[in-house]
Amino acid sequence: MEDPRRNLLVGVFVLVGLAALGTLIILFGRGPTWLVRGSTYPIHVHFEQVAGIRPGTLVTVKGMTIGRVDRVELRPPTRVAPPTPGGELLVSRDVGVDVVLAIDNQYRLPAGSTALTTEPMLGQGRPPIEITPGPADAAPLPPDAVISGSIQQAIDSIFPKRVVNTFETTARQIGDAAEALTPVLEEMRGLLERRTPGEVDRPGGPPGNLSSAMARLDSSLKHFNDVLGDGQVKSQLRQTVANVHEMSERGKKVMSDLETAAGEAREVMSDTRKFVAKADETLGNIDGRVTELARATRESLERADRFLDHLNVIGQQISSGQGNLGRLVMDGKLYEALAVTAERLSLAVEEFRALVAEWREGKVRVAL
Numbered sequence: 564m565e566d567p568r569r570n571l572l573v574g575v576f577v578l579v580g581l582a583a584l585g586t587l588i589i590l591f592g593r594g595p596t597w598l599v600r601g602s603t604y605p606i607h608v609h610f611e612q613v614a615g616i617r618p619g620t621l622v623t624v625k626g627m628t629i630g631r632v633d634r635v636e637l638r639p640p641t642r643v644a645p646p647t648p649g650g651e652l653l654v655s656r657d658v659g660v661d662v663v664l665a666i667d668n669q670y671r672l673p674a675g676s677t678a679l680t681t682e683p684m685l686g687q688g689r690p691p692i693e694i695t696p697g698p699a700d701a702a703p704l705p706p707d708a709v710i711s712g713s714i715q716q717a718i719d720s721i722f723p724k725r726v727v728n729t730f731e732t733t734a735r736q737i738g739d740a741a742e743a744l745t746p747v748l749e750e751m752r753g754l755l756e757r758r759t760p761g762e763v764d765r766p767g768g769p770p771g772n773l774s775s776a777m778a779r780l781d782s783s784l785k786h787f788n789d790v791l792g793d794g795q796v797k798s799q800l801r802q803t804v805a806n807v808h809e810m811s812e813r814g815k816k817v818m819s820d821l822e823t824a825a826g827e828a829r830e831v832m833s834d835t836r837k838f839v840a841k842a843d844e845t846l847g848n849i850d851g852r853v854t855e856l857a858r859a860t861r862e863s864l865e866r867a868d869r870f871l872d873h874l875n876v877i878g879q880q881i882s883s884g885q886g887n888l889g890r891l892v893m894d895g896k897l898y899e900a901l902a903v904t905a906e907r908l909s910l911a912v913e914e915f916r917a918l919v920a921e922w923r924e925g926k927v928r929v930a931l
Contacts, residue, residue: 603630603665606704608678608692608712609638613660615683615714621691622664630666632692637661662712664692673701678712 610616613635620632638661666672675697681690692712704710754772760779763771 602668603633604668604706605633606664606666606672607707607709608662608664609709610660610662610678610712610714612714613662615689616660616662616680616692617689620680620689622666622694623691624670624694624696628691629670629694630664633663633665635660635662662692671703672708672710673697673699674704674708675701676704676710678710680712680714682714682716 616632616635618632618634621628622630622632638659662678664678672694673696677695677697678692679695680692683690756772756774758769758772758775760771760775760782762768763775
């Protein structure tokens with residue numbers, strides 16, 4: 564009894580497995596196109612290449628399944644070369660792929676529709692073919708109509724096109740920068756290469772770089788340390804520091820004297836400003852007085868000019884013999900009488916001088 568029961572269970576399990584396998588074949592394989600071929604109509608999609616597209620691939624519109632891929636085949640060649648000796652035809656390079664879709668009759672695609680799919684990520688998976696319907700008022704596509712299809716790269720489905728373009732631009736810029744920095748890095752390598760001062764100083768030797776400069780600096784520091792280790796040098800350095808300290812103290816005193824002198828100079832400048840202000844005021848007063856004097860002088864000169872004008876008129880009248888004075892001046896007899904009178908007065912004066920001389924000598928006596 565146990566063996567027939569066990570055999571029955573094994574048979575049921577095998578039947579269930581076969582049923583499950585058939586269901587999977589129908590759902591994910593080519594089964595739907597075989598079983599429902601009469602309830603679909605074909606649409607041809609032309610692709611340049613069909614990576615990841617196989618018979619049974621889902622066809623969707625806005626994520627909803629409307630059909631499956633029926634078959635995938637090369638498009639008829641647009642150009643055929645002469646047959647080879649073996650009888651084979653050469654296909655032109657621009658031949659694409661024709662993907663035949665089995666679309667459910669309940670879904671009618673309008674004219675102007677296009678298809679888009681994505682390359683499988685790392686060669687795995689079967690991305691669906693997404694149909695982008697044409698205008699809503701367009702006529703429905705007839706069976707065996709042809710629409711265009713395109714395949715976007717897998718990375719475009721993960722990253723937006725703008726981000727991918729940014730990455731490509733950045734990578735190109737990094738490459739250009741690396742190419743531009745190559746000569747600089749070569750120079751830096753030569754600059755950091757190990758070179759001793761002896762190699763650099765040798766005739767025809769390489770030029771100096773950072774290594775030789777550091778070696779020279781190290782040698783100089785060692786020599787400087789040896790010099791500073793000498794007791795006499797230390798004593799001289801102490802004396803020098805003391806002298807510098809003394810000079811700084813004197814400098815402070817000089818600065819103090821300069822500040823004092825600056826204060827005095829500010830006072831002198833203040834006094835000078837006051838003096839200049841007073842001088843300006845004095846000059847203003849002098850200018851006023853000079854203006855008044857000039858006005859008075861001008862008035863006096865005007866009066867003198869008028870007086871001279873009167874004298875000129877009088878002189879003209881005298882010279883012309885007008886008036887009493889003019890007649891006296893211009894009368895010839897009067898002039899002769901005046902000349903005789905002057906001679907007589909001169910004789911009288913001479914006689915008076917002689918009389919005075921005789922009186923002094925006592926020759927003439929005056930009785931009172």
